[in-house]
Amino acid sequence: MTEHTVDVLIIGAGAAGAAVAWSLADTRMHILCLEQGDWVRADAYPGLRANWELSQAGDFAVSPNTRRRPEDYPVNDSGSPISMSMFNGVGGSTVLYAAHFPRFHPSDFRVRTLDGVAEDWPIDYQRLEPFYALNDRMTGVAGLAGDPAYPPKEVPLPPVRLGKLGRKLASGFNELGWHWWPSDSAIATVEYEGRAPCINAGTCLVGCPQGAKGSADVTYWPVALRAGVELRTRCRVREITVGADGMADGVIYYDEIGVERRQKAEVVVLACNGVGTARLLLNSRSPQFPDGLANRSGLVGRNLMLHPYAATIGIFDEPLQGYKGPVGCGVWSQEFYETDPARGFVRGFTYEMNRSFHPMFGALIALPQGRLPWGAAHHAAFAGIHDRTLPLLAICEDLPDPANRVTLDERLTDSSGIPAPKITYRLSENSQSMLDFSIARATEVLQAAGARDIMVESPVKMAGWHLMGTARMGTDPERSVVNEWGRCHDVRNVFIVDGSIFVTAGGVNPTSTVQALALYIADTMKNKLANLFD
Amino acid sequence: MTLNTQLLAMVLDELIPSRPDGLLPGAGSLGVGAVVEHAAGGTPELGQLLTQGLAALDDIARRSGAEGFGALSPTARVAALRDIEQAEPMFLSTLLMLAYVGYYSAEPVVAALKGNARPPHPLGYDLESDDLSLLDAVRARGKLYREC
Numbered sequence: 266m267t268e269h270t271v272d273v274l275i276i277g278a279g280a281a282g283a284a285v286a287w288s289l290a291d292t293r294m295h296i297l298c299l300e301q302g303d304w305v306r307a308d309a310y311p312g313l314r315a316n317w318e319l320s321q322a323g324d325f326a327v328s329p330n331t332r333r334r335p336e337d338y339p340v341n342d343s344g345s346p347i348s349m350s351m352f353n354g355v356g357g358s359t360v361l362y363a364a365h366f367p368r369f370h371p372s373d374f375r376v377r378t379l380d381g382v383a384e385d386w387p388i389d390y391q392r393l394e395p396f397y398a399l400n401d402r403m404t405g406v407a408g409l410a411g412d413p414a415y416p417p418k419e420v421p422l423p424p425v426r427l428g429k430l431g432r433k434l435a436s437g438f439n440e441l442g443w444h445w446w447p448s449d450s451a452i453a454t455v456e457y458e459g460r461a462p463c464i465n466a467g468t469c470l471v472g473c474p475q476g477a478k479g480s481a482d483v484t485y486w487p488v489a490l491r492a493g494v495e496l497r498t499r500c501r502v503r504e505i506t507v508g509a510d511g512m513a514d515g516v517i518y519y520d521e522i523g524v525e526r527r528q529k530a531e532v533v534v535l536a537c538n539g540v541g542t543a544r545l546l547l548n549s550r551s552p553q554f555p556d557g558l559a560n561r562s563g564l565v566g567r568n569l570m571l572h573p574y575a576a577t578i579g580i581f582d583e584p585l586q587g588y589k590g591p592v593g594c595g596v597w598s599q600e601f602y603e604t605d606p607a608r609g610f611v612r613g614f615t616y617e618m619n620r621s622f623h624p625m626f627g628a629l630i631a632l633p634q635g636r637l638p639w640g641a642a643h644h645a646a647f648a649g650i651h652d653r654t655l656p657l658l659a660i661c662e663d664l665p666d667p668a669n670r671v672t673l674d675e676r677l678t679d680s681s682g683i684p685a686p687k688i689t690y691r692l693s694e695n696s697q698s699m700l701d702f703s704i705a706r707a708t709e710v711l712q713a714a715g716a717r718d719i720m721v722e723s724p725v726k727m728a729g730w731h732l733m734g735t736a737r738m739g740t741d742p743e744r745s746v747v748n749e750w751g752r753c754h755d756v757r758n759v760f761i762v763d764g765s766i767f768v769t770a771g772g773v774n775p776t777s778t779v780q781a782l783a784l785y786i787a788d789t790m791k792n793k794l795a796n797l798f799d
Numbered sequence: 800m801t802l803n804t805q806l807l808a809m810v811l812d813e814l815i816p817s818r819p820d821g822l823l824p825g826a827g828s829l830g831v832g833a834v835v836e837h838a839a840g841g842t843p844e845l846g847q848l849l850t851q852g853l854a855a856l857d858d859i860a861r862r863s864g865a866e867g868f869g870a871l872s873p874t875a876r877v878a879a880l881r882d883i884e885q886a887e888p889m890f891l892s893t894l895l896m897l898a899y900v901g902y903y904s905a906e907p908v909v910a911a912l913k914g915n916a917r918p919p920h921p922l923g924y925d926l927e928s929d930d931l932s933l934l935d936a937v938r939a940r941g942k943l944y945r946e947c
């Protein structure tokens with residue numbers, strides 16, 4: 266039984282947990298982070314083996330249901346056309362992420378005012394801007410200043426190289442007169458803060474043995490640990506407990522050998538991602554909170570947003586050398602980002618260039634499309650697609666819908682007996698129209714770039730990469746779970762810093778905003794330390 | 800439940816035969832059966848689906864008077880596979896998926912496609928530097944975001 270009370274207990278060592286831990290470290294408080302997974306050692310990464318792609322179907326799969334490591338929890342996502350992706354370990358899902366690192370746009374914080382949908386955020390781009398900039402420096406973001414799709418901003422490192430593939434795509438955009446730009450990427454393109462530079466090996470989605478990819482285990486954690494933060498791995502939190510005063514007083518967790526323990530804390534910070542945080546709150550029931558902690562609004566778990574993706578894949582006649590380079594970083598286009606009512610939907614999307622599929626993934630994409638038959642015609646068909654694909658992904662803004670939600674599964678549990686999350690999610694008409702529009706425009710640009718044929722997957726089944734909205738931010742306790750600086754309305758010493766607190770999803774990958782928000786919340790906590798619970 | 804290893808290898812060689820230039824063996828000869836067996840061993844429902852599918856394929860062969868799938872002529876093997884594809888689509892699509900996973904991640908296949916057998920790390924690949932005057936047209940259009 267641990268009786269010592271820590272000042273701040275952070276649950277989850279992913280993108281958000283790492284950033285908040287690092288920022289709070291300079292208070293010299295006792296900060297403890299409990300993480301259910303472990304460190305991934307650099308020599309364990311599959312990219313060091315020639316058959317590395319096989320691990321995408323095994324111990325480095327993006328779905329915890331396929332990966333089934335002891336630290337993973339299952340997710341019942343059979344009720345969703347998009348399956349959930351995440352990684353559980355130090356660095357969290359950034360261990361597997363593609364490191365495409367766009368910020369939100371100013372308009373993303375004002376969707377109700379501008380477009381009459383969803384809700385405005387209680388904060389704006391200007392408020393977050395210094396934290397975006399700080400996060401870019403901590404992470405080592407590569408890109409090119411001057412993108413006309415954004416307000417002016419510094420970019421610390423030179424851009425990821427386009428390669429033959431990127432130049433081809435850029436020529437297509439230029440032909441149509443559409444916006445494109447070298448994407449902001451959380452990738453050290455030159456040596457940065459002791460991290461070796463990217464060598465264009467292309468295995469980012471199974472982790473980066475080089476340490477060039479800005480996953481939180483190589484960016485924030487080493488500095489946070491040096492600054493005195495305590496990180497306990499293989500510790501899985503079951504529930505947050507509350508005292509008679511209705512304030513959280515600590516957690517119950519299982520340690521690395523499965524022994525149930527209690528840890529007391531003055532402040533609890535949740536950073537378990539848009540599925541894990543809702544799951545933990547819903548599992549933290551008590552007489553004061555019979556429907557789950559901080560859930561008097563009934564909104565915990567609701568308004569799950571995912572970013573439906575459409576993949577429009579150009580097939581070219583010549584080899585594109587598309588296996589070279591960071592897989593999800595190179596070129597983006599925000600031609601269709603801001604609302605245009607003439608398109609038949611509100612809000613918009615970003616195009617993100619993917620590098621050509623590696624052999625195994627390419628075969629698996631072509632199979633359900635009927636492009637890769639078995640038997641005598643097999644090898645000729647494979648030769649026609651191998652290193653000839655240019656996938657253009659549309660990251661579509663998903664509007665909040667209370668019916669899209671995380672609940673606790675009644676039967677399925679993790680290996681510690683904690684109920685698994687169950688996902689209920691359906692695509693909205695707005696999302697469907699946006700996906701269809703994005704495919705039609707992507708087809709035009711890929712054809713302008715010289716594609717001879719097109720394959721489409723929409724929505725991309727495996728693309729539940731971005732988990733947002735399940736404990737949203739707001740000033741009204743009836744309509745939101747946390748206030749404008751991440752503190753739970755119902756429990757004043759519990760903070761949430763991950764994508765759960767997003768009010769809307771934007772049409773970009775979320776991690777830059779997840780971490781900027783975590784830094785902003787930590788900064789606000791530091792400024793209010795004397796009266797944090799008032 | 801264990802899979803019939805020999806039958807599995809024969810089937811895999813039909814699904815992905817050797818490459819016409821002779822540089823790559825078929826999936827069965829390459830040992831992709833081990834990947835399929837590993838997957839089947841990890842999930843009982845998958846193991847059952849594959850075991851029953853292979854048995855059904857052998858039955859199709861026997862009904863045509865042969866001693867089993869292995870005794871069929873090359874043309875008859877393809878016909879039997881087409882039959883099972885109709886009768887048990889789930890079995891064949893699952894087996895195909897596993898065959899593609901095993902074959903296209905196998906070192907000899909990757910080496911033949913890339914021209915060398917080295918893993919991507921730690922040497923990586925060179926990407927030549929870019930001529931960013933390609934962006935002139937984009938710059939000329941000016942601001943795209945909404946002020947608010």
Ligand SMILES: Cc1cc2nc3c(=O)[nH]c(=O)nc-3n(C[C@H](O)[C@H](O)[C@H](O)COP(=O)(O)OP(=O)(O)OC[C@H]3O[C@@H](n4cnc5c(N)ncnc54)[C@H](O)[C@@H]3O)c2cc1C
Nearest residue numbers: 277279280281301353354357358363364365502763774776
């Ligand atoms: C394949 C893939 C590609 C992606 N690509 C991009 C991209 O290109 N750009 C981008 O911006 N985003 C991308 N993302 C999303 C990005 O990884 C997430 O936005 C980001 O990691 C979220 O940070 P987080 O801290 O909220 O959660 P996570 O990083 O998921 O971390 C949560 C942590 O909490 C731990 N945890 C959960 N529950 C408990 C518990 N009960 N007890 C203890 N620990 C617990 C987990 O083990 C995990 O380590 C991608 C994600 C995936 C899976």
Ligand code: SF4
Nearest residue numbers: 463464466467469473
């Ligand atoms: S391409 Fe660069 S960032 Fe991606 S895994 Fe290789 S070295 Fe790391």
